[in-house]
Amino acid sequence: MSEILVLVEHVEGQVKKVTLELLTLARKLGAPSAVWTGAGYSPEAAAKLAEYGAEKIYVADSAEVSDYVVAPKAELLAHLVAEKSPSAVLVAATAEAKEIAGRLAIKIDSGVLTDVVGIEDGLVAAQSIFGGGVNVSSRVTKGTPIIAVRPNSTPVEAAAGAGTEEQVSFTVSEAAKSARIVERVKQEKGARPELTEAAIVVSGGRGVGSADKFSIIEELADSLGAAVGASRAATDAGWYPHQFQVGQTGKTVSPQLYIAAGISGAIQHRAGMQTAKTIVAINKDPEAPIFELADFGVVGDLHEVVPQLTQEVTKRK
Amino acid sequence: MNIVVCVKQVPDTATERKLRSDDKTLDRDAADGVINELCEYAVEEALRLKEAHGGEVTVLTMGPDKASDTIRKALAMGADKAVHLVDDALHGSDALGTSHALAQALKKISFDLVVLGSESTDARTGVLAAMLAERLGVPQLTFANQVQIDKDAISIQRVTDYGYDRVEASLPAVVSVVEKINEPRYPSFKGIMAAKKKPVEKLGVAEAEIDASQVGLVGSWSEVVDFAAAPPRAAGTVVKDEGDGGVKAADFLASKKFV
Numbered sequence: 285m286s287e288i289l290v291l292v293e294h295v296e297g298q299v300k301k302v303t304l305e306l307l308t309l310a311r312k313l314g315a316p317s318a319v320w321t322g323a324g325y326s327p328e329a330a331a332k333l334a335e336y337g338a339e340k341i342y343v344a345d346s347a348e349v350s351d352y353v354v355a356p357k358a359e360l361l362a363h364l365v366a367e368k369s370p371s372a373v374l375v376a377a378t379a380e381a382k383e384i385a386g387r388l389a390i391k392i393d394s395g396v397l398t399d400v401v402g403i404e405d406g407l408v409a410a411q412s413i414f415g416g417g418v419n420v421s422s423r424v425t426k427g428t429p430i431i432a433v434r435p436n437s438t439p440v441e442a443a444a445g446a447g448t449e450e451q452v453s454f455t456v457s458e459a460a461k462s463a464r465i466v467e468r469v470k471q472e473k474g475a476r477p478e479l480t481e482a483a484i485v486v487s488g489g490r491g492v493g494s495a496d497k498f499s500i501i502e503e504l505a506d507s508l509g510a511a512v513g514a515s516r517a518a519t520d521a522g523w524y525p526h527q528f529q530v531g532q533t534g535k536t537v538s539p540q541l542y543i544a545a546g547i548s549g550a551i552q553h554r555a556g557m558q559t560a561k562t563i564v565a566i567n568k569d570p571e572a573p574i575f576e577l578a579d580f581g582v583v584g585d586l587h588e589v590v591p592q593l594t595q596e597v598t599k600r601k
Numbered sequence: 602m603n604i605v606v607c608v609k610q611v612p613d614t615a616t617e618r619k620l621r622s623d624d625k626t627l628d629r630d631a632a633d634g635v636i637n638e639l640c641e642y643a644v645e646e647a648l649r650l651k652e653a654h655g656g657e658v659t660v661l662t663m664g665p666d667k668a669s670d671t672i673r674k675a676l677a678m679g680a681d682k683a684v685h686l687v688d689d690a691l692h693g694s695d696a697l698g699t700s701h702a703l704a705q706a707l708k709k710i711s712f713d714l715v716v717l718g719s720e721s722t723d724a725r726t727g728v729l730a731a732m733l734a735e736r737l738g739v740p741q742l743t744f745a746n747q748v749q750i751d752k753d754a755i756s757i758q759r760v761t762d763y764g765y766d767r768v769e770a771s772l773p774a775v776v777s778v779v780e781k782i783n784e785p786r787y788p789s790f791k792g793i794m795a796a797k798k799k800p801v802e803k804l805g806v807a808e809a810e811i812d813a814s815q816v817g818l819v820g821s822w823s824e825v826v827d828f829a830a831a832p833p834r835a836a837g838t839v840v841k842d843e844g845d846g847g848v849k850a851a852d853f854l855a856s857k858k859f860v
Contacts, residue, residue, distance in 0.1 A: 295763075353740075353741050353742070353743070353759065353766075353768055354731055354741055354743075355734075355735070355741060358735070378762070379719075379727060379744055379760075380761075382726065382727050382728050382731075383727070383728060383730075383731035383741070383743060384731075385728065386696065386700075386726075386728030386729075386731045386732045386735070387731050387732065387734075387735040387741075389697055389732070389822065390697065390700070390732060390735045390736060391735070394822065395695070395697070395821075395822030395823040396696070396697070396728070396822070396823070397823055398725075398726045398727070398728065399725065399726075408826055412831065413724075413725075414618040414723075415614070416831055417617075417618065417830065417831055418618075418619070418620060418828055418829070418830055418831060419828065419829055419830075419831050420620070420825055420827070420828040421825070421826045421827045421828070422823055422824060422825045422826055423823065423824060423826055424822060424823045425821070425822060425823055425824050426822045426823075427822065459738060462739065462740035462741075462770055462771070462774075463740040463741050463742055463768050463769075463770040463774075464768065464769050464770065465759075465766045465767070465768050466756075466767050466768065466769050467766065467767040468761070468763070468764070468766050468767075469758075469764045469765050469766070469767065470763045470764045471763065471764030471765070478762055479762075480762075484859065508854075508859065508860070519781075526746075526760075526779075526780075526781040527760060527761075527762070527764075532614060532638075532722050533638060533639060533720075533722075533779075533780050536725075540859075541854070541857070541859050551614050551615055552614060555614065555722075558834075562857055562859075563834075563837075564850060564853065564854070566846070566850070570839070570841075575837075575839050576834075576836075577834055577837075578837045578839065579834075579835075579837040579838075579853075580837050580838050580839075580840075580850065580853040581837060581838070581839035581840070582839075582840055582841075582842050582846040582847075582849065582850050583839060583840070583841045583842060583846075584841065584842025584846040585842070588842065588844075588846070588847070589842050589846040589847045589850065590847065591847070592845075592846065592847025592848060593846075593847035593848075593850045593851055593854075594847075595847070596847055596848055596850075596851030596860075597851055597854065597860050600851065600855060600860050601860065
């Protein structure tokens with residue numbers, strides 16, 4: 285069966301959920317080969333990749349591959365494409381992996397599709413564009429298709445693969461070492477799931493009113509095991525860090541459940557969340573456009589409704 | 602320092618955005634064209650770097666004739682001059698084709714630094730800056746929320762999911778910016794008037810030495826097979842909070858097995 289390369293996303297050796305989604309998807313298209321880059325490879329990580337269908341695991345775990353911005357990983361994938369002739373390369377549609385895909389496309393003279401939400405036979409990819417307003421199917425017409433798949437678009441399913449490990453002998457070129465990462469600063473708060481990966485996202489907007497009051501959004505999120513997001517109004521006001529912004533100039537999320545509290549639902553916000561499966565809105569303005577999207581809406585003061593919801597969720601668990 | 606800032610005209614998000622039924626490309630006539638929001642931050646950052654380090658800011662855009670409005674906006678903010686890549690042969694270029702065209706133009710314009718917005722609001726691929734770095738063979742410093750330059754040395758804070766990476770490189774380089782990097786200025790009346798007299802050079806495919814087989818719909822590495830408007834979401838239930846709104850919301854979540 286034809287080989288499908290899957291670029292593994294991991295945080296310090298912990299395989300991210302999106303990689304399991306990509307492996308699940310790749311199994312329908314061919315034989316998945318996981319590509320590990322950077323430090324942190326372990327027997328546990330290998331077992332996880334095999335559990336979700338990796339037939340092979342290509343390991344390039346020298347720190348050098350991740351000490352420089354993007355270019356070494358693109359170079360590594362180009363090397364593997366030349367050596368293995370896969371029928372496609374799948375990466376997660378994260379900011380960095382899309383950049384890797386872009387540079388790889390030039391190196392191997394192949395087309396690239398980004399923010400894909402599904403792949404059908406013949407490697408025809410489904411994309412949701414204009415903030416979810418238009419569904420597009422597209423395909424690569426030159427070279428080895430490189431497809432960046434949005435997190436949360438494929439339900440994860442385990443199905444064991446052989447997981448045969450192969451060390452990749454590969455040296456990063458000097459040209460790929462031009463932008464060096466000299467420090468990684470971690471600002472993440474607590475143990476919440478990552479925004480784009482989370483099955484549930486609870487977001488707060490202008491209606492939250494202050495940075496302090498974001499604690500009620502966080503408490504609801506924690507009761508549901510959710511990530512916290514924010515509208516641009518909230519991040520512009522400095523109430524919540526910018527990297528949690530959901531919307532056109534921030535993150536695009538596609539969770540199972542999206543709870544919008546105090547968010548009016550301007551088009552710029554909707555562009556980042558309207559492909560969520562289920563949407564719940566809490567807003568005191570009954571005319572707020574967010575209610576047009578909501579499967580369930582509560583017209584009321586979020587400062588009353590959200591804490592009560594948190595209490596109920598906690599009670600019913 | 603020669604700074605080139607790449608800007609893009611995009612359809613206004615607030616209007617209905619469509620694909621054309623004939624060639625399945627973005628319908629640029631259906632919606633008002635505006636400067637891509639993140640490009641305004643790129644222009645602002647370019648101007649601030651010029652103010653701190655001297656030099657010149659050149660605006661580079663690729664797009665149809667009406668994209669000249671976007672050029673004027675960047676010139677009105679304070680950029681010195683512009684290059685407009687305009688040619689029917691460029692219509693329908695994908696990110697690979699666009700990066701080829703822009704890279705060729707950049708080779709014509711001498712640059713120490715190229716600045717872009719990290720993403721456009723229409724295509725949202727977020728790959729163009731990385732592709733330019735690849736094609737030009739210069740360091741990629743993307744998703745910056747802070748840029749510092751000291752002679753030939755440049756460092757940025759690259760925004761990540763966990764915070765940021767501090768990245769160092771030497772000029773020339775390609776930088777893309779995120780929105781929290783600065784607060785773009787509004788063009789002054791004087792700036793708007795001055796913009797009308799600033800030079801705008803128009804380049805076609807031949808003048809910019811662009812390989813015509815790599816751009817436009819014919820040169821594209823991918824194709825749209827089909828498209829359709831997404832089905833509208835079914836109307837949901839909206840209740841008024843009578844002191845039990847949270848309970849009702851919890852009932853709904855329970856009915857959907859979220860709790």
